[in-house]
Amino acid sequence: MTESTTHHGTGPDHGTGAVVVVAAALLDGGRLLAARRSAPADLAGRWELPGGKVEPGERPEDALVRELREELGVEAVPGERIPGEWPLKPGYVLRVWTARLRSGEPRPLEDHDELRWLARHELDTVDWLDQDRPAVAEAALRLPAA
Ligand code: 9L3
Numbered sequence: 001m002t003e004s005t006t007h008h009g010t011g012p013d014h015g016t017g018a019v020v021v022v023a024a025a026l027l028d029g030g031r032l033l034a035a036r037r038s039a040p041a042d043l044a045g046r047w048e049l050p051g052g053k054v055e056p057g058e059r060p061e062d063a064l065v066r067e068l069r070e071e072l073g074v075e076a077v078p079g080e081r082i083p084g085e086w087p088l089k090p091g092y093v094l095r096v097w098t099a100r101l102r103s104g105e106p107r108p109l110e111d112h113d114e115l116r117w118l119a120r121h122e123l124d125t126v127d128w129l130d131q132d133r134p135a136v137a138e139a140a141l142r143l144p145a146a
Pocket residue numbers: 021022023043048049050051052053088089092094111129131132
């Protein structure tokens with residue numbers, strides 16, 4: 001069995017004991033989607049890769065698709081896992097996948113108050129959550145340079 005079939009959501013992660021939060025580097029037309037959080041207060045106004053907590057019994061890629069449906073109103077297709085795992089608040093870790101749009105245009109339906117599609121040279125124009133910065137830097141390598 002692989003890790004993705006043995007790991008069940010918000011139970012302890014097999015390797016680290018941490019709850020997994022999944023997020024998407026949503027790529028379209030040479031741009032990356034940035035989402036500005038509206039809650040909680042200490043994160044509001046900061047920009048992130050959209051996503052959320054994996055639920056019990058849920059596969060991470062399924063959680064990613066569900067979160068993008070709930071938060072943005074789109075159908076998305078997960079791509080590759082961006083290597084690495086980044087600590088969030090105590091007991092939570094962030095894992096990131098690239099993703100592409102299957103249908104719909106993202107709207108800030110839940111937890112965000114603004115969305116922006118950023119080209120590679122625009123990625124530093126928003127105030128990313130510190131936790132997301134390494135994954136954003138990796139995602140930038142998947143965007144065209146010009
Ligand atoms: N978080 C950090 N970066 C992200 C995401 C999607 C989430 N790209 C953090 C914020 C919260 C926790 O993970 O502390 C759970 O996220 P959510 O379920 O509130 O989106």
